[in-house]
Amino acid sequence: MKNGASWLKTTTIKGRFVRIVLGNLMLFAVVTFSLMSWFQHVLERKIGDSAQQSVQTVAGNIDVYLKNMIRLSDSIVADSELQNLLKVNPSFDAAGSVGSMIEALKQLKVFSVANEFIYSIGIYSPDSGKMLTTADGIYTLPEGRQPNWLDTVLKYRDSPYIGNGLIDAVPSFTQDGGASTFSVARRMRTGNGAEHVLLLNSDKSVLGKLIGEVNGIEGTGIVVADERGGTVYAAGNPDIRTADLSGIPLKEEADTGLLRRVELNGKTFFVIRKRSDVSGWTVSLVMPESAVFSDVTVMRQNVLVLLALLSVLSLLLFALLYMQLSQPIKRLMTGMMRVEKGLPFVPIPIRRMDELGYLQQKFNQMVANEQQMRKQIYSEQLHKKEIELKFLQSQVNPHFLYNTLDSIYWVALESGVKEIGSLVLDLSRFFRISLSRGKDFIPLSETIEHLHCYLRIQQFRHMEKFEVVWDVDPSLLDVKVMKLMLQPVVENAIVHGLEAVDGTCLLQIGVKRSGEYLQCSVSDTGVGIEADKLRELWAEIHEEGGSGNKTYGLKNLYQRLYILYGDDMRFAIDSDAGKGTKVTIRIHLNRLERSTDAYESYHRRG
Structure with missing residues (x-):
């Protein structure tokens, strides 16, 4: 603290101004970049909230669609007429009843009308390896090959299984053999003990309709992945369509904020993910960091340019201000030095009407008043000497005056003229208190006595x-x-x-x-x-x-x-x-x- 006070006392005004200007610029820079960091954090939070809503909306749309497919599958499995038709020819054998298969296809087409986005509805017979579908009629899987999804579906028992790109769910000559579809599959029992697998197949393009246009920040992409991490559907930025996002924490698993930074193909992206409660699929929204903070980056560059211009302007203004302040102060110091050395005082010319001009004006007045006071004091000293001289002359021989008054007093008493004696006594006391042995201050009691003597003389x-x-x-x-x-x-x-x-x-x-x-x-x-x-x-x-x-x-x-x-x-x-x-x-x-x-x-x- 003492060192700081000593520094303030020894530093010149110019040095203080330089430190103040630089300090203010540094403070401005710190505050500006702090505000920008805060703004970036707020922007990231708002974008995260918006992205969360988008992901939840997409996941919700997919869940609604899948729930409709599951409810439709429940209706098909519970349809007694369809079960009776399957009992007649459970293996879809050509030697069986052809009419029952035709009726079964008609019944399935009735159900397919309930959902315009369903590509086909099929029933697979594990015993014969044949598939009855609304899109392709009856076809047989290659001999000796079972679908790789069959065991998984049977493990789900009577619960639906939602699969991605189930091979052989449709014929190999359509829909890439099932690679471009996703399906709701479930076990279907008939009364004669036979088991079938019901397949509701949808083209993956329907997900594009559920997701909608990928708008907003440039370069944004959406990826829908199944439980194994395989891509079900991707839209938007082509750089992320084949990216593996399985290692990124889900929204509900993330421990710090909604958005997570990841490196994909050498670029930094923000990712937010949401898992579907119905299918177990994951919806990921991916946004390039450079696009998210493009405005912040431009703002930061503009602030740097503004800070540089402000620094130059501040230094120029400082130089101008210092010259405006230093010149009047130097003239004032010159005038003070002349007064200090006893040289003839020359009034400082007043060239401005601000505080420094007022200070110069008051300095001129102060010096003029001081010189006037010197003359006045000199005159008063001369006047005082004259008074002292007259006073000394009036005290040539005070004892002679007192003795004379004392003699008059006793003569008056001896002559029986008491009034004259009292008057002379009051006059003697009046003179004694007036002289007071040369004292200039006396008690109020003597002042009152002095007035009593004076008033008795005047009353006489x-x-x-x-x-x-x-x-x-x-x-x-x-x-x-x-x-x-x-x-x-x-x-x-x-x-x-x-x-x-x-x-x-x-x-x-x-x-x-x-x-x-x-x-x-x-x-x-x-x-x-x-x-x-x-x-x-x-x-x-x-x-x-x-x-x-x-x-x-x-x-x-x-x-x-x-x-x-x-x-x-x-x-x-x-x-x-x-x-x-x-x-x-x-x-x-x-x-x-x-x-x-x-x-x-x-x-x-x-």
């Missing part, structure tokens, strides 16, 4: 002009705040809000906790401020440079608060003309503590 000047209402949370008295934080606000309320009103006004001072904030408010019931003038007042407070006498104190206070507490401070003025004005200062308590600690730590190090 403005007899019965205003009343003061205090709302101070005692739990906040130990919190340290900026010195002279509330006095300019109170002074502004008295001078600009209360002095212009006839009668007694109300001055409310609140110090309380509001959630995680210290909230200080000063409200009066003075003349108030009109909306337009309030907007002008706000503009003067926030603008740089000098201001009028009416806003100098508030502007100076706002700037000091913002420098110390930043965005954790909220300064608000709410006023209604003729009703009064309210000034609210909100400072986050955590920021109060951090700012105080940082300031004191800095001055201790100094």
Whole structure:
């Protein structure tokens, strides 16, 4: 994991892009060929299902036909009239009753009419070696030769035997001597103890009608084989008509899927087989693999060509994209290096409006703002030096001021003028807290005491002009705040809000906790401020440079608060003309503590 993170940190953007492009191409290739393999598997499964249905249909048609032949044989064997005719001349001897043989042939022809696909119906006499058939009358097998199927049929007793190409089932001069027919053969008993063999012969061409046209995939073939594997009928692909398919598992015996791959004459085929429950024959559907997957092969070739074209196109697009990205980044890096070396900054030309253009624009603005801030900080430092100089000038000899005020206080007491003494004492305390031995942060308790002194002095000047209402949370008295934080606000309320009103006004001072904030408010019931003038007042407070006498104190206070507490401070003025004005200062308590600690730590190090 660490090595991967280190590689990401050290690899260039170009290297990352190359790896991303190649990775995506490889992923596309893997996904595409996986989908093709899946599609090939699905196609094979669907073709297997379709082939299974075809094989079952063919096997079912053959079974129906054979069942009809078996039922017909049952009817013939059970026919009493035919049995009586066979009793008269069981060996088909010419010296016997010729009329009975003629009647027997007529009766057999009646049965043959029931199935138009039957070539002939014959009855074989093992005793004489003669055959009575509807197609050829009576003929005799060569002397001394018995049919090779006779023992098999007799072993089946009264059950039908379905044979393929039974030699001598028909005369040798027709139907290749029986090779081009298939037969339903069974033992037939007569009442006199004689045994005959009933043969229902069908031309193998009837299987072609039962199977139908071999359509679908080019090169498909169907093979019907008997129990010994001999071909009963074959249609379709000539390459498979003589193929031995006996070693291929049947559909119900296959352990993996429906289709089985086999090699026939050097070619690969798919084979599915179904055994007939009636005859024991096997129906095999054979399809060439190349034809089954011809579309997949074409698709695979097209995908390879598409992948090659996509690779070339991706690399070209990558090169174009990299050039589009690298050039703005290089210009941005050049601008950064100039700023780092302290060289004169030349704004980067903006030639695009996308994310990189936005980044270049913001970099230009950032550098311009940084240079402006440097100028502002330099101006503030000069201004601070001027304030410090004036402050030092005001503290030429504070002890002289305190001693003088102390002397005036005692003279006033000795003269019996207690009001003057109290006024001088408040003035002395006011100056002591204002100076605070050079401290910039004092507890809220001293700030409140400072306001008390100031307000008593103002109330002495403005007899019965205003009343003061205090709302101070005692739990906040130990919190340290900026010195002279509330006095300019109170002074502004008295001078600009209360002095212009006839009668007694109300001055409310609140110090309380509001959630995680210290909230200080000063409200009066003075003349108030009109909306337009309030907007002008706000503009003067926030603008740089000098201001009028009416806003100098508030502007100076706002700037000091913002420098110390930043965005954790909220300064608000709410006023209604003729009703009064309210000034609210909100400072986050955590920021109060951090700012105080940082300031004191800095001055201790100094």
